[in-house]
Each structure stands twice: as C-alpha cells, then as structure tokens.
Amino acid sequence: MMRSLSLGRHHTATEDTGAAGPPSPLVDRPVIEFREVSISFDDPPRRVLDRISFKVCKGEMRILLGPTGSGKSTILRLTIGLLRPDEGQIFLNGQEITAMTEEEILKLRQRIGVVFQEDALFTSLTVAENVAYRLLEQGYALEDVEGEVRRTLRLVGLEHAYGMMPSELSGGMSRRTAIARALVGNPELILYDSPLSGLDPVIGRRISRLAMRLRDLHGVTSMWITQNMDEVRYLASHFYERTTDGRLLFRREGDRFCLINTKILMLAEGRVIFDGTDELFWSARDPHIRQFLP
Numbered sequence: 001m002m003r004s005l006s007l008g009r010h011h012t013a014t015e016d017t018g019a020a021g022p023p024s025p026l027v028d029r030p031v032i033e034f035r036e037v038s039i040s041f042d043d044p045p046r047r048v049l050d051r052i053s054f055k056v057c058k059g060e061m062r063i064l065l066g067p068t069g070s071g072k073s074t075i076l077r078l079t080i081g082l083l084r085p086d087e088g089q090i091f092l093n094g095q096e097i098t099a100m101t102e103e104e105i106l107k108l109r110q111r112i113g114v115v116f117q118e119d120a121l122f123t124s125l126t127v128a129e130n131v132a133y134r135l136l137e138q139g140y141a142l143e144d145v146e147g148e149v150r151r152t153l154r155l156v157g158l159e160h161a162y163g164m165m166p167s168e169l170s171g172g173m174s175r176r177t178a179i180a181r182a183l184v185g186n187p188e189l190i191l192y193d194s195p196l197s198g199l200d201p202v203i204g205r206r207i208s209r210l211a212m213r214l215r216d217l218h219g220v221t222s223m224w225i226t227q228n229m230d231e232v233r234y235l236a237s238h239f240y241e242r243t244t245d246g247r248l249l250f251r252r253e254g255d256r257f258c259l260i261n262t263k264i265l266m267l268a269e270g271r272v273i274f275d276g277t278d279e280l281f282w283s284a285r286d287p288h289i290r291q292f293l294p
C-alpha cells in the first residue's frame with residue numbers, strides 16, 4: 001500500500017470540489033525581496049542588472065517582462081542562489097540568502113519549484129524520477145512519492161509518460177515534465193521561466209489555469225517570466241473563486257479593478273522600468289513599454 005506523503009502544507013490542485021479549505025489570509029510580507037541588486041558578467045563585460053529592487057508578496061504572481069537579454073533568467077537564478085550578486089541583498093521569506101552558505105541555500109532550494117527556461121531534465125532518469133527528484137533529495141523514497149508524482153503528472157496531462165526517458169519525449173512533453181517537476185510536493189513558491197514556450201495553446205491555457213488556481217485558492221507565490229502579452233492578459237484578467245457552497249468558479253475580472261493578485265515587473269537596460277498592476281501597465285506611456293504592447 002502506498003504511504004501518504006507528509007510534505008508540510010497539504011493542498012491538492014486537482015481537488016477542485018474537495019475540502020482544500022480557504023487560502024490563508026494574504027499578509028503583506030514579501031516572500032521575495034531584492035534590494036539594490038547588481039550583477040555583471042565578464043564575457044562580454046556588461047552590467048546586466050543595475051541596482052534592482054522589488055518585492056513579491058505572499059500569494060502574488062509576479063510577471064517578469066523584458067526584452068531578450070534583459071536579465072530575467074538572471075533574476076531567477078539569483079532568487080534561488082544559483083548566482084550571487086556583486087552588490088545588494090536578496091531575501092526569501094525574510095531570510096537573507098545572500099548571506100547564506102551553499103549548504104543552507106541547497107536546503108532552501110529544495111522547497112522552491114522551478115521551471116527552468118531550458119527544461120534541464122536529467123537525461124538518465126525517467127520522467128517519474130525527474131519529477132520526484134526534489135522530493136528524493138529531501139530523503140523520500142521513490143515508492144513513497146509515487147502517488148504524488150502520478151498526481152502531478154496528471155495535472156499536466158502526462159500520466160502516460162511516467163516510465164519514459166527524456167530522449168523519448170517531444171519538446172512539449174519535456175516542457176510539461178519540467179513543469180510537473182516544479183509543482184510536485186506543493187511548494188509555496190514557484191518560479192516559472194517562459195513555461196509555455198513550445199507548448200500548444202490549449203495545453204498552455206491549461207498550465208496557466210493551473211498556476212492561477214495555485215495563486216487564487218492556495219496562496220502560492222510565484223514569478224512568471226514571459227515575453228508573450230497574450231499570456232500576461234490571460235493571467236492578469238482571470239481568477240478562481242470558491243463559492244460558499246464549495247463550487248469552483250473560473251471568472252474574468254470585468255470591471256472590478258485590481259482584484260487579481262498579479263503584478264508586473266519590467267526590466268530594460270539593467271533597470272526596473274515598470275513595477276505595478278497590469279491596469280497601469282496597459283496604459284503606461286513609456287516608449288519601452290509601448291513597444292511591447294500590440
């Protein structure tokens with residue numbers, strides 16, 4: 001018999017009609033905070049981020065925009081301590097990761113779901129082992145995490161790929177495996193780097209709705225990197241809501257202003273050029289922003 005997992009917080013994104021319970025109250029404390037963070041690379045020499053500051057609050061989905069090479073993936077790598085800044089401080093849940101040892105950072109990273117831009121699957125492990133990896137690192141045995149891995153694969157429509165090797169997957173299937181790997185074990189913080197690139201639009205919408213459900217019903221904090229404005233509009237204008245009698249509703253924002261817990265951060269030339277709600281973003285006059293809008 002399969003033992004049940006004990007992975008801290010228990011929310012189950014599939015149980016839409018179940019008793020997932022109300023999300024915890026959203027308090028205004030930053031889950032991620034960058035303070036005056038700068039980083040340069042030598043080859044070619046360039047200051048990619050120049051005194052960047054921003055906060056991502058509990059339960060917020062923060063969309064990270066910017067032209068190619070503007071430093072979006074660099075911000076993701078800094079957030080999980082894969083890179084260290086030259087200057088400035090980075091905090092996760094109030095803890096300064098820029099002051100932590102590698103060992104402390106490794107531990108922290110195990111609790112963060114990350115979809116890397118380039119999937120980065122382990123080629124010698126099966127799909128299931130790839131998805132289970134973060135939990136296995138925490139000391140769980142594969143048979144203990146099997147149920148959780150199957151549930152997560154089902155969420156992304158890949159239940160049939162459980163025993164497949166990465167070399168047998170299409171591009172879209174690899175991407176979905178990478179997404180499942182980020183979602184497994186119900187992390188409270190998920191970082192998505194261009195998660196829908198290479199996915200067909202129907203699957204892309206499904207993944208977006210999954211992320212919105214985690215945002216709206218489970219208070220999951222996330223960072224979502226993209227260059228696709230259609231994606232941003234969808235994420236910032238729809239939301240999930242549970243009625244008092246437990247039904248799940250998926251709705252469009254309509255005229256109710258700033259209801260959705262999604263904000264935009266836009267980078268250009270090493271600086272933050274926009275930090276605020278999507279409503280303000282769509283009406284922004286800045287030419288850097290305008291050129292991004294259709």
Ligand SMILES: Nc1ncnc2c1ncn2[C@@H]1O[C@H](COP(=O)(O)OP(=O)(O)OP(=O)(O)O)[C@@H](O)[C@H]1O
Nearest residue numbers: 041042043048066067068069070071072073074075
């Ligand atoms: N390890 C590295 N060594 C040298 N340069 C790097 C390194 N990592 C990133 N860069 C450079 O930093 C800049 C920002 O890279 P980054 O990958 O963060 O951009 P991005 O905004 O994610 O772009 P894209 O939209 O194409 O994914 C680029 O010019 C890149 O070449």
Ligand SMILES: [Mg+2]
Nearest residue numbers: 072073074117
């Ligand atoms: Mg990138």
